[in-house]
Amino acid sequence: MASTPANTTEVIQLTVPSHFPIKLTPSNFSVWRRQVQSTLIGFNLLGFIDGSVKEPAAFNDSAHTIANSAHLVWYRQDQIIINALLVSCCDTIQPLIISTAKIANDAWQRLLVSYASATRGRIISLKAKLRKNPRGARSVTAYLNDMRSIADELALAQCPVSDEDIVVYVLTQLGDEYKSIMSVVRIRETPISLGELADILTDHERQLKEADDAHQSLMTSANITQRGSFGSRNQQPASIRRFRNNNNNGTANNRPNSPQGRTNRMGVVCKFCNFAGNETRVCRKLARFLKEHNVFPMQAASSYPSPTANSxxxxxxxxxxxxxxxxxxxxxxxxxxxxxxxxxxxxxxxxxxxxxxxxxxxxxxxxxxxxxxxxxxxxxxxxxxxxxxxxxxxxxxxxxxxxxxxxxxxxxxxxxxxxxxxxxxxxxxxxxxxxxxxxxxxxxxxxxx
The missing domain is CATH 2.40.70 (Cathepsin D, subunit A; domain 1)
Structure with missing residues (x-):
């Protein structure tokens, strides 16, 4: 489509804060270029920077005595565009335009030459990051947002990535916990969308978290239940009380019943069952609880088989x-x-x-x-x-x-x-x-x- 001013006698004013609010920096050329192009297309002025609108002759006669009014309008519009480009650049870039550019097309081409290679390097860097960006410890939502952000930057740099490619990059870097999802997506007859994939991954993450929380809760509740059931002597089963009474009677028959001995025993309280006179290290209730939950107390070396090649x-x-x-x-x-x-x-x-x-x-x-x-x-x-x-x-x-x-x-x-x-x-x-x-x-x- 040819880019020529709609009215050759009209000069369109450009207000930089309104039309070019994003200033050009060494790192945002792709975004800034898109902003300039969109604005100039809207005013039908893009031809001034891409060269499709040519400079009219300055005079209407060969003797150069009759000025061409169309050239005057073109020149005024061209200088307004140069000024808008100049003001929308940061201080370090402005001298690049001022020193050599006479018309808007020259200024635009010099910017392209100066920053096209930097933009290409940015594209290569973003593509490399997209391919090597493992999820790690991030949540699924945070990881997907990061991958989408990289894809959006590539799109702004005029190098878009298809949704199907983004899905592949995501699935191959989620981790072993999500390999089953990758297997299912691989055998689908139709490609999966990013939105659908996000819902599936979020739900799978929730299931993994619930399984982990259930395990943690099971260990904690087992300790609380066991301790609460035998918190006092009155709550102990009769068989345990009878065993301890018989054991105490037997002990009394085998050693002197001294007041000092009774005082020392009464000063000891088991930290597990709260039973006075019972030491924690020999508490049978604690030993049984640990055994039921596959927790084995430290044993002597003789109780372990010697490790060998066939052990x-x-x-x-x-x-x-x-x-x-x-x-x-x-x-x-x-x-x-x-x-x-x-x-x-x-x-x-x-x-x-x-x-x-x-x-x-x-x-x-x-x-x-x-x-x-x-x-x-x-x-x-x-x-x-x-x-x-x-x-x-x-x-x-x-x-x-x-x-x-x-x-x-x-x-x-x-x-x-x-x-x-x-x-x-x-x-x-x-x-x-x-x-x-x-x-x-x-x-x-x-x-x-």
Whole structure:
């Protein structure tokens, strides 16, 4: 479409604050150029900067005695456009136009030459970011907003990205917890829209959070229920009271019934069952509670089998805390509270360069004194012999520190320094407790949206 003024005798005034409110800076040329082009198209003046409106002859005769009024109108309009371009540029860019540009087309072409390469570099940078922008710890909503923002910037730079490409970039960088969704989207006959994908991902994120919250609530309620049921001696079952009475009678027959002995015993109160005269370290009620919830107290070295090449003690009783492991791993899905089939290409490489296949990936926990330690992205490797905890991954997921000693190790809360877990070093191996849940939730996703 030819860009010529609608009325050759009319000069259109341009007000920069109203028509060009965005000032040109070295980093926003694409947006500023779009603003200028849109405004000039609206006034039918785009030809002055793209060169389609040519400069009329200055005179109507060969003797140059009769001035051409059309040239005067063109010249006045052209200078108004140059002034608008000048005022809409920042101070560092204005000299570029003033020094050499005589007409609006010259000023425009010089700006294009100066900033086209910078814009191209910006496009390459945005495309690279779009391809390598993993979700990490961000929420699905925040991640999708970031990806949309990058796509919008590319569109403003006149390099739009299709919705189907954005969907691919998003799905390939969400993480292992969302691989099942990618598998379903891949077999769809029709492309999925960004809005529909956002709804599906948000709902899946909610389900993952509910599963994690349910697990945390289960551990907490188990402690509260057990402690509340036996908070006083009067509330204890009769069988327990009879056992303790018989035990006290037997003790009285075997040692002197001294007032000093009774005084020392009455000064001791179990911190678990609040029973006077009962020590916490020998409380049978506490021992039974820990056993029911698969929390094993620290035992002597003789109670653990010696780890050998064929030993599988880690796979059935404990987690092995390993400073050299890059990922958590387990030979069975039993310790996993949530899991899904692993469809990726990766394998577990051992120290002897042997590789083991991964069957599932999921989440587990380790009980502590006050709460639990969360193990995310636990790899299920059926041919593995032990349950392994990657200390480096433990740091990333939980705000804790680990201190290793000759006979034991401690897991402490990072901010307060409170000890959350204390376990034994057995023959050079650091063992941690294994936690099983009463149900295993397998992640499934319907193929129909």
């Amino acid at each position: 599988t003690i880690g796979s059935t009783s404990s987690w092995l805390f390993d400073t050299g492991a890059s990922h958590h791993a387990t030979p069975s899905v039993n310790p996993l509270q949530t899991f899904s089939e692993y469809t990726g290409p990766n394998e577990v490489r051992l120290g002897n360069d042997n590789s083991l296949q991964i069957s599932h990936i999921g989440q587990s926990t380790i009980p502590t004194f006050a709460s639990v330690l969360t193990l995310r992205n636990v790899l299920c490797v059926p041919k593995l012999q032990n349950n392994l905890v990657s200390i480096s991954q433990l740091f990333k997921t939980n705000k804790v520190s680990v201190e290793l000693f000759d006979s034991h190790f401690l897991v402490k809360e990072l901010q307060t320094g409170t000890t959350q877990l204390r376990r034994t070093n057995i023959n050079g191996v650091y063992y941690g407790p294994l936690s099983y849940e009463p149900t295993i939730n397998t992640v499934r996703l319907s193929h129909a949206f």
